[in-house]
Amino acid sequence: MSYPLWNTINHLKEFKWVDLTHTFDSESPHFSSFENAETKTLYKVKDDGFFAQSWQFPTQYGTHIDAPIHFVEHKRYLHELGLKETVLPLIVLNFSEEVKKDSDFRLTKTHILDWEAKHGPIESNTFVAFRSDWSKRWPNKTEFENKDKDGQEHLPGWSLDALQYLFEERHIKAIGHETFDTDASIDIRKNGDIVGERYVLGLDTFQIELLTGLDQLPTRGSVILTISPKPKNAPGFPVRAFAISPNT
Numbered sequence: 001m002s003y004p005l006w007n008t009i010n011h012l013k014e015f016k017w018v019d020l021t022h023t024f025d026s027e028s029p030h031f032s033s034f035e036n037a038e039t040k041t042l043y044k045v046k047d048d049g050f051f052a053q054s055w056q057f058p059t060q061y062g063t064h065i066d067a068p069i070h071f072v073e074h075k076r077y078l079h080e081l082g083l084k085e086t087v088l089p090l091i092v093l094n095f096s097e098e099v100k101k102d103s104d105f106r107l108t109k110t111h112i113l114d115w116e117a118k119h120g121p122i123e124s125n126t127f128v129a130f131r132s133d134w135s136k137r138w139p140n141k142t143e144f145e146n147k148d149k150d151g152q153e154h155l156p157g158w159s160l161d162a163l164q165y166l167f168e169e170r171h172i173k174a175i176g177h178e179t180f181d182t183d184a185s186i187d188i189r190k191n192g193d194i195v196g197e198r199y200v201l202g203l204d205t206f207q208i209e210l211l212t213g214l215d216q217l218p219t220r221g222s223v224i225l226t227i228s229p230k231p232k233n234a235p236g237f238p239v240r241a242f243a244i245s246p247n248t
Helices: 004-012 096-101 109-119 141-145 160-169 185-191 195-202
Strands: 016-019 038-043 052-056 064-066 087-094 127-131 174-177 207-209 222-227 236-238 240-245
Touching: 109 160, 160 195, 185 195, 195 207
Parallel strands: 087 127, 127 174, 174 207
Antiparallel strands: 016 240, 038 052, 064 207, 064 236, 087 222, 222 240
């Protein structure tokens, strides 16, 4: 007897699977307002017959998903997101060379229009990821935070006009990036708020932060999947994000 879904999964395993998730621990880079994760061994196999640990960390730690409620009241919690929402066609916008030249790089609507002139219009109902290669600084906290002598961070990010263009004119579903925040550090200081992130989550959708592995993916053709636990009334959680990609 043939089972179509079993045949489908066997076929999918012929493609390239790319892990988009950082391994994290108590020393990993994280949002500056959070404390380090803590782990404690509760039982050991040699002493107790089994191995178990206790982990303590903020919901926005490591590669993680931000639910809408994370920044906007009366929006959905993590457990309210639909399963099909978290499996999406993936488009990767590669601006790593620009970021290499300017760590304060802001991905604007103009950049996206120039990108579309070369690669074609961004399709609707997609997940759009900003590839900056910032993830290659992981797990070095000093390099990842990239602070100047005054203690100010300098990280790239999305501009508000780019996000508005993607969601309102291209009708995408969600975004992701390799840094702590949606907004560039210079915009956060200028605005006194994370306006881009607040805008995205205000649309009652989600985003994935601290992605990695985007350099292994093509511009189009991949699918991103983001798997997380299902805590009740949580604003987010670490995820195991991965992509299934064409082999070419």
